[in-house]
Each structure stands twice: as structure tokens, then as C-alpha cells.
Amino acid sequence: MHQPIKRHPALQPWSRDHHHGLLLSWKIKKGFSLGIAPERIKHYTDWFWKTQLIPHFDTEERFLFPILGNDNHMVQQALDEHRQLKALFEKENAVSETLSKIESLLNDHIRFEERVLFLAIQEVATPEEIKLLESVHTNDEECELWEDEFWK
Numbered sequence: 173m174h175q176p177i178k179r180h181p182a183l184q185p186w187s188r189d190h191h192h193g194l195l196l197s198w199k200i201k202k203g204f205s206l207g208i209a210p211e212r213i214k215h216y217t218d219w220f221w222k223t224q225l226i227p228h229f230d231t232e233e234r235f236l237f238p239i240l241g242n243d244n245h246m247v248q249q250a251l252d253e254h255r256q257l258k259a260l261f262e263k264e265n266a267v268s269e270t271l272s273k274i275e276s277l278l279n280d281h282i283r284f285e286e287r288v289l290f291l292a293i294q295e296v297a298t299p300e301e302i303k304l305l306e307s308v309h310t311n312d313e314e315c316e317l318w319e320d321e322f323w324k
Contacts, residue, residue, distance in 0.1 A: 177286065180294040182302045185309035186236065187290070189228045190282045196220050197282075200275040202323040210267040212322055217274065219318075221261040229254050232285075235308050239293050239301050246289045253281040 179187050196217065203213040233254070237247045260274045297305070 177291065179290065180297070180302065182297070182305040183236075183290055183294055186228070186232065187286060189224065190286055192224060193228075193278055193282050196224075197275045197279040199323040200271050204268075204272070206322070208322045210271055212320065213271055214267050216318060216320065216322070217261065217271065225257070225261070229258075231308060235305060236290075236293055239297050240289075244292075246292060250281070250285060250289055253277065253284070257281065 200213055200217065204210075233251070237244075237250065240247050242248075242251070257274065257277060260270055260277065263270045
């Protein structure tokens with residue numbers, strides 16, 4: 173079991189987003205275990221992609237990753253995973269297979285960012301960068317309320 177990571181308060185909004193992303197992975201897995209139609213799950217993941225992940229990826233890429241530099245190997249990994257996830261979320265065919273890939277990659281990606289990338293960022297961020305981070309995270313849309321709670 174991993175010890176809780178002491179997250180700088182400026183990065184905590186992104187970590188909360190990550191919590192919701194991990195819940196998305198769990199909901200996909202749970203939906204499959206309950207025999208839910210993949211198209212029903214995809215309806216939720218499409219909404220989550222548009223309202224939660226696109227803004228999250230955007231703020232990471234614009235404000236967090238430049239702290240380490242876009243040439244940093246960890247940033248390059250995160251950017252590559254963002255591209256892979258974008259392609260999966262936007263794929264319209266092979267729904268079951270695609271959802272399974274999203275569930276796995278999103279889970280692994282979030283754990284990498286939380287356990288490795290964010291630790292590196294908070295170690296080198298300057299006071300000015302921290303101040304900027306504190307002012308930019310604005311996506312607080314509720315993602316726990318969904319009319320079709322297929323995972324229950």
C-alpha cells in the first residue's frame with residue numbers, strides 16, 4: 173500500500189481531478205462487470221472527456237508541464253499519454269475494446285502523474301510558478317452527478 177503523497181496545495185485541484193479520473197476508470201470496469209451495454213458507458217465517458225478531461229489536459233499542458241520543460245522525459249511521457257487518450261476517447265468503433273483501453277491507460281497515466289510527475293513539479297516550482305498555479309485551475313464542474321448511474 174502506498175503512503176499518501178504530500179501534495180502542494182497549488183497542485184491539489186489537479187489531484188482532485190485525478191481522483192475523478194480514477195473513478196471514471198473504476199466506473200468503466202464496474203459497468204463491464206455488471207454487464208452494462210458498452211454504448212451506455214460510452215455516453216458517460218464522452219461527456220466526461222468533453223467536460224472534465226479536455227480542460228484538465230489543457231491546464232496541465234499550459235501551466236504544469238512547462239515548469240519542468242516540454243523536453244523533460246516525464247513531460248514527454250505525459251504528453252504522449254494525453255495524445256493516446258485523446259485518440260481513444262474520440263474513437264467511435266470497437267466500443268468495448270476502446271473502453272477497456274481507456275480504463276487501463278487512464279488509470280496508469282493518473283498514477284504516473286501523481287506518483288512521479290507531480291512530485292518532480294512541486295520540487296522545482298518557483299514561488300512565482302506556484303502563485304500562477306493557484307490562480308489558473310477553474311474547472312469545478314460536478315462530475316459525480318450523472319442521470320444514468322450505470323455503475324451502481
